[in-house]
Amino acid sequence: MPLSGGTRRGIDTEAVRVLLLDLDGVLVDTRPVMESAWHQVREEHSLDVPFEDYERHLGRPFVDIMEQLGLADAEPIHQTYSKASTEASHLARQFDGVPEVLHAFAAADWRMGIVTSKPLERATPLLAQLGIPFAAVRTPNGVGRGKPAPDPIMLALIDLGADPADALYVGDMAVDQEAAGRAGVSYVHAGWGYGTPSSPAPFVAESPKDLLRLVDTGPFLEGSLL
Numbered sequence: 001m002p003l004s005g006g007t008r009r010g011i012d013t014e015a016v017r018v019l020l021l022d023l024d025g026v027l028v029d030t031r032p033v034m035e036s037a038w039h040q041v042r043e044e045h046s047l048d049v050p051f052e053d054y055e056r057h058l059g060r061p062f063v064d065i066m067e068q069l070g071l072a073d074a075e076p077i078h079q080t081y082s083k084a085s086t087e088a089s090h091l092a093r094q095f096d097g098v099p100e101v102l103h104a105f106a107a108a109d110w111r112m113g114i115v116t117s118k119p120l121e122r123a124t125p126l127l128a129q130l131g132i133p134f135a136a137v138r139t140p141n142g143v144g145r146g147k148p149a150p151d152p153i154m155l156a157l158i159d160l161g162a163d164p165a166d167a168l169y170v171g172d173m174a175v176d177q178e179a180a181g182r183a184g185v186s187y188v189h190a191g192w193g194y195g196t197p198s199s200p201a202p203f204v205a206e207s208p209k210d211l212l213r214l215v216d217t218g219p220f221l222e223g224s225l226l
């Protein structure tokens with residue numbers, strides 16, 4: 001379906017339009033799950049690291065967060081965290097409007113993919129609840145470096161046979177913005193998520209439903225993202 005209205009910078013209006021999405025803090029509110037799991041980690045491993053310190057590094061793969069926190073022996077901590085996350089998974093909630101918004105993108109012939117630092121085994125049940133046929137799902141279970149490296153976004157583009165110029169990435173942390181920039185895809189910041197963007201200031205969507213402006217007008221208007 002062609003985009004309606006607006007001048008485009010040499011973009012083929014019949015081109016594939018691809019919406020790549022982060023999971024935690026964008027589609028699903030998993031903060032209570034993560035907080036509960038980190039509490040369990042602190043107890044079992046006698047760690048004096050508050051959740052706020054862990055949370056600051058969200059968006060990176062777990063092992064990379066441990067490195068950022070200076071915790072050398074990450075594997076046993078990861079095991080505790082994974083088990084506790086699974087046990088607390090019932091605390092996850094979809095953000096308001098998310099399924100409707102994703103269905104609207106699908107109806108407008110956008111193709112969708114997930115690029116998350118959540119392991120596949122814990123991402124899968126959350127994605128299944130959304131009921132959307134994601135054409136690509138990239139997690140740390142695959143090859144390559146994790147965010148903020150561009151690898152998972154680029155791999156999702158390869159999965160979809162899409163160019164960076166035809167894709168958007170929606171994330172909620174500065175590492176998401178960095179990964180998108182390094183992959184050459186446009187970035188939209190989910191203002192309802194857990195983090196704040198860095199410079200240059202990206203477009204910020206205030207709510208999941210705010211993303212529908214992308215469907216209405218297309219992302220490639222002259223002079224701005226929207």
Ligand SMILES: [Mg+2]
Binds near residue numbers: 024058171193
């Ligand atoms: Mg996130």
